[in-house]
Amino acid sequence: MKNLKNALLLKQLYLLKQLGYNYTSVNAFKEEEPDLTLPNTLEKLQKQAHECHLCDLSKSRTQVVFGEGNTSATLMFVGEAPGATEDSSGKPFTGNSGELLTKMIENVLELSRSDVYITNMVKCRPRDNAAPTPVEAHTCQPYLLKQIELIEPKIIVALGATAYHYLSGDDSPIAKIRGTVHEKNGYTLIPTYHPAYLLRNPSAKKEVFEDLKMIKSLLA
Ligand code: URA
Secondary structure, three states, X not given: OHHHHHHHHHHHHHHHHHOOOOOOOOOOXXXXXXXXXXXXXXXXXXXXHHOOOOOOHHHXXXXXXXXXXXXXXXXXXXXXXXXXXXXXXXXOOOOHHHHHHXXXXXXXXXXXXXXXXXXXXXXXXOHHHOOOOHHHHHHXXXXXXXXXXXXXXXXXXXXXXXXXXXXXXXXXXXXXXXXXXXXXXXXXXXXXXXXXXXXXXXXXXXXXXXXXHHHHHHHO
């Protein structure tokens, strides 16, 4: 898979840079190429993610947080990265942000958490709850892209700027872009505020309420 190959190449280039190289003629994939195709079932993909050591986050994680929910969901939520609670539970959005996300799903969309699929851009917890670095995000991205390919959701809600940025390539501020509808290859991408932002800025809940009402009408 091209993304995974690029991620491995990027990882090797960063390693060489750390060792002091500014230029290299080394062709990382000149010799026998490893099998870089990701599995075509979610179970096997999850197993592969659980054994992943492609970036530094694997050194400090307690658990890989792959994602959970309806594996044929029409609606998928993508957050940024697991926090401390998720790192310990192994499930996405199980802390305070998760509690709010669950309320949003149940009270506004009138769905249950098990009706939708919930995952993150990055599957392992960044240290000190930092935002994932571009290398970490790009290294992990093939897992998310494969989850999307296998689940085939109709709508993906990007929770916050990081998820939206890596799914769209657009780094517009979330305040400007939230609630907008983007037709992607095979699904509709809708960015909204991250629940953690709402916990810090409760007045923004009314905008998310509007976004969710619109999502509900698109699902009908
Ligand atoms: N924040 C996220 O982005 N994802 C989680 O799973 C939890 C908190």
